[in-house]
Amino acid sequence: MSPAGASAPFDGLVSVIVPVHDEAGNVAKLVGRLETVLAGCCAKREIVLVDDGSTDGSTDILRDLARRLPSVRCVILRGNFGKSAALAAGFRESRGEVVVTMDADLQDDPREIPRFLAMIGEGYDLVSGWKHVRNDPISKRVPSRVFNLVTRTLLGTKLHDMNCGFKCYRREVIDTIDVYGELHRYIPAFAHAHRFRIGELRVRHHARTWGRSKYGGERYLRGLFDLLTVLILTRFSFSPLYFFGVVGLAGFVPGFLILLYLTVLWFLGEPIGHRPLLSLGILLCLTGVQVVSVGLIAEMISNLRLRPSARNPVREVVGGEAGADS
Numbered sequence: 001m002s003p004a005g006a007s008a009p010f011d012g013l014v015s016v017i018v019p020v021h022d023e024a025g026n027v028a029k030l031v032g033r034l035e036t037v038l039a040g041c042c043a044k045r046e047i048v049l050v051d052d053g054s055t056d057g058s059t060d061i062l063r064d065l066a067r068r069l070p071s072v073r074c075v076i077l078r079g080n081f082g083k084s085a086a087l088a089a090g091f092r093e094s095r096g097e098v099v100v101t102m103d104a105d106l107q108d109d110p111r112e113i114p115r116f117l118a119m120i121g122e123g124y125d126l127v128s129g130w131k132h133v134r135n136d137p138i139s140k141r142v143p144s145r146v147f148n149l150v151t152r153t154l155l156g157t158k159l160h161d162m163n164c165g166f167k168c169y170r171r172e173v174i175d176t177i178d179v180y181g182e183l184h185r186y187i188p189a190f191a192h193a194h195r196f197r198i199g200e201l202r203v204r205h206h207a208r209t210w211g212r213s214k215y216g217g218e219r220y221l222r223g224l225f226d227l228l229t230v231l232i233l234t235r236f237s238f239s240p241l242y243f244f245g246v247v248g249l250a251g252f253v254p255g256f257l258i259l260l261y262l263t264v265l266w267f268l269g270e271p272i273g274h275r276p277l278l279s280l281g282i283l284l285c286l287t288g289v290q291v292v293s294v295g296l297i298a299e300m301i302s303n304l305r306l307r308p309s310a311r312n313p314v315r316e317v318v319g320g321e322a323g324a325d326s
Helices: 027-041 058-068 083-093 110-121 138-155 171-176 183-193 218-235 240-267 276-306
Strands: 010-020 042-051 072-076 098-101 126-130 167-170 198-202
Touching: 010 027, 010 083, 010 110, 027 042, 027 058, 027 110, 042 058, 042 083, 058 072, 072 083, 083 098, 083 183, 098 110, 098 171, 110 126, 110 167, 110 198, 126 183, 138 183, 138 218, 167 171, 167 183, 171 183, 183 198, 183 218, 218 240, 240 276
Parallel strands: 010 042, 010 098, 042 072, 126 198
Antiparallel strands: 098 167, 126 167
């Protein structure tokens, strides 16, 4: 499934991005381990530490690391904006041809990085970690398995652990995909929609020894809405009418059949004005028409966005062969 390790140091610049939020007891140890591993597998390297509104002294530790170590850069956000915002800031500030993302809690093992780079060298554009043996409480493992099963089914990705933050990207991937909200865990789905080549790597996962998880139960509700967002953006971004059309017809067709049935009864002499079924049929038809109309408007907007030539006023160009000498 993956090589045992990189056979030679990676020639290009490798950026390792680590979002940090209240990890004062972990981040210095992580940077030390990263320095050791990267020195052996990368000709050029940088470690980008993104402070996401820490309040436990992590910020001062990051500043100190950035002053002492030439390979470390510290990006400090104005407050706690969440992991997606931290990753987006890290992506913007990083300069590597290959970008590795990992968590600061020491549960991701830096010794896996050469294996990620080896798979990138084989031609993959994105390599996602798979915590095959996960050292987390069952309260985190079970929801994560459900999340990954639903995600694989709906989005068509074959990854076992979409939620793993340990990933490796070519620069083209992060330059193509915008990360916002809580969509960082769905980057492989967006990459799949853009036809990037995606691989998966089994990685070691360690138990947390210091600090606590920053994720509560509310993230599962947010994750549900994010999944719907990704589903629409990846499957229907270029043809929104397919989505709105199906939803609209699902309402219009039953409504039409109800009204047709009531019309037959009316012709047979039975009064229908007092029947609740009449109101239901009208409501379903009107709702269906409105949803399809929204789809048509979305289709026109999408068409204009994808075809700048539609706004070009030029009608005709005559003469001047391409490449002719002046």
